Amino acid sequence: MELSDAIRGRRSVRRFTDMPVAKEMIEKILEVVDYCPNAGNRNSTRIVVITDRAVMDYIGKAHMQIIGNFNKGITTLPSEEDIAVSASAFHNAQAVAALFGPKNFYFSSADAYIMAQNISLAAFEQNVSTCIVGEVLNSLATGKGRELQKEMGIPEEFVPQVFITMGYCDGEYPKHPKRHYHDVIYV
Template sequence: MELIEAIHTRRSIRKYLDKPVSPEMIETIIKAAMAAPSAGNQQPWHFIVITDRTKLDAIPAFHPYSKMVLQAPAAILLCGDPDGKKWPTFWDQDLSAATQNMLLTARDLGLGTVWVGVFPEKDRMEGFRKLFAIPDNIHPFALIPIGWPDGQFEAVSRYRPELIHREAW
């Protein structure tokens, strides 16, 4: 698939087929995340791969917008670690770039994903900390449910020229 096609056909997929995602595909997605740019190449990320049905099913109890994990065969939780980094205030931008790489790579593989925001919502972050024994200095950032989509990918134009300013506002 061409990159432009992946960008324009990537959608938030919330319904998945009852079919597992291979460990190799998960690894490919995480490798793409780790190829993302980060401030000073500090790479302040950690990834928790979740395939345990009990843990996936527990997430909606503390995250009100995560019900799609009840169908997803897998999810990846991205976490930020700003401690000891040269640019500690940029970790959330770094993880945003990693997240986008994951979404596009999954699309290229034919998989569906949705970006489920966690940071900066304290109750969501605490729920993930408790469920996955995440240390207090690590920040749960985003959850990416992954699965084979129950539906089709379609390109939809979101281009809005009225939002473009040239040389000044």
């Protein structure tokens, strides 16, 4: 596939079939991480691939609650009760790549988002659909979230920066939503 076809063709997909994404496929897609530009070539992004349904659901639901509150100006953490009954920001993805970056590194977020885009394009080339789900505060800041992060082996000084959901598109592939940027200014 031509790079421009991947860039133009990729869409955010939020409805997936029940078909799992094979581990070998995820490994193939993630080969691109070794080629991502990253600040100072410090390679500080930590990657966790989640396929455990319970873990995926918990983080997706916590994310949904946290971003919902954040949009209303509420920055306190949601209760476990609210998380339990929430919809998941990951929808019915079959796998989620969670990209963590160090708290005190200015380019943590930039590094992770650049990597997320490359992962999305590499996945598209393999017919695996994705959606980049941006982090606002910290979806793993709850008591249970902190436990999960510990179980993943990601140190406390790292925070999630972005998630990439993965799966096979269910139904019609989304159409290109038109952009409405201002005209480019050439000086």
